[in-house]
Amino acid sequence: MAAGPTGGSGGAQTAWVLNLLTDLAFNLLIFFVVCASNEPDTKGRPQQVPSADKEKANEQKPQNIEVTITRTTVAVNKEEVPLAGLTANLQGKLAGKNKPEDRIVVVKSATDTPYSQWILVTGRIEQAGGVITLELEEEKEVRVK
């Protein structure tokens, strides 16, 4: 801290003022460093995920495209498709469908599907213009006697 003499020779006074200025400059430096150390902007992908209503999902089953994801494979309407060709495949199936409700793609994932695989597949579905709906497995209560 810069606490100095209230009087004294000219040299001491100058040294004290310099000391003060150094303190001030250092504090300002810390202040700006702290302010600038904000987290970088988050980058993410917004996704419209309609509520996975089981009854609705069942209703939608016949006409909507169904994409099944497992740990290593992707299937469109139970037909296995390589990930690289998924966008083209879905674009073909969604062609001519203009209403959002017609572009619904029901995504079923095996419980052991890793998030990285899921993100890649859902990204391709969105690229193809599909509207993602998740189909979750129903919770079943099993009573053990």
Next chain:
Amino acid sequence: MKFKRRKLEITPPYVSMADIAFNLVLFFLIMAKTQDNSDLEWEPAKDTGAKTIQNAKVSITVDKHGKTYLNNSREPVGQRDLADRVTQELGDKPPPDRIVLLKIHKDTLASTFQPIMEAVSQAGGEVVHVIEEERP
């Protein structure tokens, strides 16, 4: 013989006071910044199409051990409580402020992350997956 006493001029060190106050401000600023869960271990999934997201008030992190954390909490949240907790956090906020950042570790299984998305959807949140932009 009388000696004159010298009067000591003592004034409070006002300059030092300002210094102390400023340092305290800095101290609390740094403390406020370090109280987050940035030390949680998670690695984002990679894909293209990432956009810059601003104004996200709520975040859910799933670390590499599969534990779920809400905002900057250090306590893991159970999946059954998540929808209620997210609803509380979002309150009556208008749509642009209903963004929920999902920071999910890339190896997390669907059995863990799908119920989280369902919970956010139930709470009326807008899902944003935090991913790392993949370079071609």
